[in-house]
Amino acid sequence: MIDQKAGSLPPVDSPMIVDLFAGPGGLDVAAHWLDVPSIGIEFDENAVETREAAGLSSILGDVTRWRPEDFTDSVNVLTGGPPCQTYTVAGNGHGRRALTRVIALVNMLGAGKTAEVLEQLQRIEAEPDSDARTGLVLQPLIWALAALEAGRPYQAIMLEQVPAVKPVWDAMKVVLESKGYGVDVRILRTEEYGVPQTRRRAVLAARWNVHSSEVTMPAPTHQRYVGTALDAEPTLDFSEGRPQWISMAQALGWDEPFTVVSNYGTGGDPKNRCKRRYDRPAFTVTGKVSRNRVLIDGTNEVRRFGPPEAGRLQTFPGDYPWEGRDISQQIGNAIPPRLGAHVLGWLLGIDVNLDDDFFECRADTWVGPDDDRALQIRAAIARTEVLGESITKVVKCPKRVRRSEDGRIVGVVGGSPTIDEVESEPGHRAGAPVEVGAAS
Numbered sequence: 001m002i003d004q005k006a007g008s009l010p011p012v013d014s015p016m017i018v019d020l021f022a023g024p025g026g027l028d029v030a031a032h033w034l035d036v037p038s039i040g041i042e043f044d045e046n047a048v049e050t051r052e053a054a055g056l057s058s059i060l061g062d063v064t065r066w067r068p069e070d071f072t073d074s075v076n077v078l079t080g081g082p083p084c085q086t087y088t089v090a091g092n093g094h095g096r097r098a099l100t101r102v103i104a105l106v107n108m109l110g111a112g113k114t115a116e117v118l119e120q121l122q123r124i125e126a127e128p129d130s131d132a133r134t135g136l137v138l139q140p141l142i143w144a145l146a147a148l149e150a151g152r153p154y155q156a157i158m159l160e161q162v163p164a165v166k167p168v169w170d171a172m173k174v175v176l177e178s179k180g181y182g183v184d185v186r187i188l189r190t191e192e193y194g195v196p197q198t199r200r201r202a203v204l205a206a207r208w209n210v211h212s213s214e215v216t217m218p219a220p221t222h223q224r225y226v227g228t229a230l231d232a233e234p235t236l237d238f239s240e241g242r243p244q245w246i247s248m249a250q251a252l253g254w255d256e257p258f259t260v261v262s263n264y265g266t267g268g269d270p271k272n273r274c275k276r277r278y279d280r281p282a283f284t285v286t287g288k289v290s291r292n293r294v295l296i297d298g299t300n301e302v303r304r305f306g307p308p309e310a311g312r313l314q315t316f317p318g319d320y321p322w323e324g325r326d327i328s329q330q331i332g333n334a335i336p337p338r339l340g341a342h343v344l345g346w347l348l349g350i351d352v353n354l355d356d357d358f359f360e361c362r363a364d365t366w367v368g369p370d371d372d373r374a375l376q377i378r379a380a381i382a383r384t385e386v387l388g389e390s391i392t393k394v395v396k397c398p399k400r401v402r403r404s405e406d407g408r409i410v411g412v413v414g415g416s417p418t419i420d421e422v423e424s425e426p427g428h429r430a431g432a433p434v435e436v437g438a439a440s
Helices: 025-033 043-054 099-110 113-127 134-149 163-178 248-252 307-313 328-332 336-346 356-360 371-378
Strands: 016-019 038-042 058-060 077-082 156-161 183-190 200-208 258-267 269-277 293-296 409-413
Touching: 016 025, 016 134, 025 038, 038 043, 043 058, 043 134, 058 113, 099 113, 099 134, 099 163, 113 134, 134 156, 134 163, 156 163, 156 336, 163 200, 163 328, 200 336, 248 307, 248 328, 307 328
Parallel strands: 016 038, 016 077, 038 058, 077 156
Antiparallel strands: 156 200, 183 200, 258 269, 258 293
């Protein structure tokens, strides 16, 4: 067990995390490595299948249908990584176009106009070509302000997203500081924290009753990767005493030299695919990572990164139990656990040496939380009427859409954590939804 002693920030007393948009468990894996209990809320069945296989406590449900008061006071840390697809270069871009409106909604939330914000979000979602996921970036702030109003502020808050969302985090920083939090917002480069890929994330970190001057993201542990020509020697700088970044070959344990050909183009030409050698960090691991071609030098062999390899490049343990469908998307959507551990450990004031040895001894094998930890987390759920039989999937899960042979819907997934009834109406017929795992 890791001693939770004073670090650069005062330690949070008995931290327990609720992780919004938890995905397959990137931040929860980091929390478990730090001996911090966490429960994740996630709407995607596939990600929750992975979480349950890993023994991570999960609520299969809609973040918007849950609130701080649905948990006991023991849940005192809020984290979240809202869906990023609408804000990414690869996404449809609605979030980037809506950035000004989203920031205005952040300011309205800070002014106490939550009801008006929710009404505006409904109108935005009804607009042509809108994406309902865009407004989900506001949910962590809605949760934080609701906890404050209830007199039980979260002691620490950590949010992460793609760099395009940094202006939203900056606006939230102003709101949270006005409410008594110390906040830092930065773009972090994952390779500078030992992650073997060049991924950039906008991170917000906040501590209750701590001045912002004392809240500064943890210093990098590794050098920044400076891109060079494919066959050129890498640019390295050891003047600050930091080791170089971790390469793909180191992370994967592959002896053969290889070159990765990205699924994405460069220089505005989609046919001019980016290439990177084995002795460099990987490109950003996205939901299309399985489309990258891995060319083994001196042979005609072409490989692909499967879940174990893609997971390792995200710093998940090599045997992490990926389950369900869309596994590449699950992996690409996750926060790298190693980055999460660095930020969480610092934010929660945990005194632990997060050096290469710490992560190397966790790189191959996943040992998830035990039953005692799962029961501890289960006891923190105040909405006991929705508890299911599983001690890790703590909520009766919604069911997959079931369709008749002619395509008519005979059962639907409800937005509530419990199953909604289906009313009989033209084009629909009420029926018993099938169990998760059954053919849909």
